[in-house]
Amino acid sequence: MARKTSPTRQAVVTIAAWTIGFLIFFPILWIIILSFKSEGDAIRTPLQVLMSDWTLQSYHDVQERSNYARHFWNSVIISLGSTALALVIAIPAAWSMAFVPGRRTKDLLMWMLSTKMMPAVGVLVPLYLLFRDFRLLDTHIGLIGVLTMVNLPIVIWMLYTYFKEIPGEILEAARVDGASLRHEIIHVLTPMAIPGIASTLLLNIILAWNEAFWTLQLTTSKAAPLTQFIASYSSPEGLFYAKLSAASTMAIAPILILGWFSQKQLVRGLTFGAVK
């Protein structure tokens, strides 16, 4: 039964939620504002920044200097590719852990998560040498492989949690009806776990899109995604806030729009099973 809330309480909660939401979004909003200012205005006090003239100069400069389209497509290929590959590996892995757990399944899950605790830079040189020898430096395939590995523990964990919520009896019934393992996973389990798989997919795309260590270290020009596009606009000597903000806005816009349209799915997936 839903609890009754007074209108005042509801108003306070709404205002608080909007305030917190605004505060969290504010840094991104400020980046967007700065991107429409001149370099000279971008470093002034916040009030002066807001009062100063608006300009598209930074976008013009960024367009002139960099090949945005190439970086954008590289980001798309790398994030979609690594997400697809991760799901192909993670769905069967999570199925086996959720429905036919062994004695060491819990340890295995913990071990997988523990690999995320190691600083990435610790394996930079060995991985770089492998990439060099297998000619994977500055290639899409190389980066898709690395980002798949980097995000795989999170993907498996998320899917495992969703699959645990699905009653094993349904799968058993499918088996009794003569479904093979492949049919069981593709036609019975996957449709039931769609919200969970969708939110895992979206989260993984966002993580891969924003990954800024390996994408900077293992690419040069051909496979360089938007992270490198942003990194080229920071400067230790000279003003760069406006141009960096314009580059950042252009880099985050696609993923922001994707997040905006899929927020219902994301929230539904992330809270899946939380109230049971």
Place this chain on the structure above:
Amino acid sequence: MQMNIRALMGASALAMFAGAGLAETTITVATVNNGDMIRMQKLMPAFNEAHPDIKVEWVTLEENILRQRVTTDIATKGGQFDVLTIGTYEAPIWGKQGWLMSLNDLPAEYDVDDLLPAIRGGLTVDDQLIAAPFYGESSMVMYRTDLMEQAGLEMPEAPTWEFIREAAEKMTDKGNEVYGICLRGKAGWGENMAFLTAMSNSFGASWFDMDWKPQFDQQPWKDTLNFYLDLMNNYGPPGASSNGFNENLSLFQQGKCGMWIDATVAASFVTNPAESTVADKVGFALAPDNGLGKRGNWLWAWNLAIPASSTKADAAKTFVAWATSKEYLALVAENEGWANVPPGTRQSLYDNPEYQKVPFAKMTLDLINSADPTHPAVHDVPYIGVQFVAIPEFQGLGTAVGQMFSAALAGSTTADQALSQAQALVTNEMTRSGYIK
């Protein structure tokens, strides 16, 4: 019909050979994001016209990311880059490791003897030129002429530290958010430690004695740090421990600093009316001294080098020679004006009457010539480098000591505590690395 097919095949084969003759070599150039480098990217059509067989692919990165990226690649012989932009800190270290290709065979018209001796010296290892300088800089005092006049003082061309303290005191007007002096406080070997190491040279201090023993427990370092803290705590802006070059540039441009001691390259920013509110009220002076024979100015250059692992050395050398040539300087002057020519690398630039008209041109040359990376301190030291020590361990040590000094500026430790912590840390690391026997 058969004849026609044969003729067609013959023509195609010929076209293929002709195509092979014009085969493009693509070289990848790793560089930092600074005005001079971006300008060069704009002027690439001139290079492409002269060398249609060489295509240049640019990878522009933030300085620290570039350093990490390029170091990984060169140390593992990854071969991802054909031309590297490296600083005067890396050049001698990487040269000694044999990671860089010698540039001694550049053509005679390159006129290698025209390079400024102080800069060329830092790029020569075992008589081999291992990088070509693209742009050089030192540091100097930039000050507000109007505030100096209000204070009833006149800035000498070569001020002492005592004069700087007195001027900072008189120019400070905290009520109106005007601070006498802005200096770097942000921790980092290339941030506060670049300034403090250069400053310490003029106080008679050094990082090490001839036996590689750290000198932070000696009086000259105590004098340096105490003077710096006194200056910043009394006359500096609030929150100075997080101020680096860009933060101070911003403060100065908004009229909040009476004086600022930093890179000579800043002169073009603070005098640019489009960015600076005090563009017409800025004066320049040499970096201060204490009468001990050394000034507190540094020496830095961004250079182009070719990794030994590059498989496209000829094309890379052609590009490096073009980008650091006299002709390139003339090309920039023609397209962007003399004030935008990359400074500090060639004597012929400073002999040019047109360039002599650029304000602070002569001062930059004097400062670069007065900095001697092989004899940076008042007494003899075993290392090369004015504001750094050209050993691989320095990046880590410089940043760690920088954090201690930055903490002292923030008030969380005292000067004595910071110095004794620095002494202990550096002694430990130098013993472990085998410098101290």
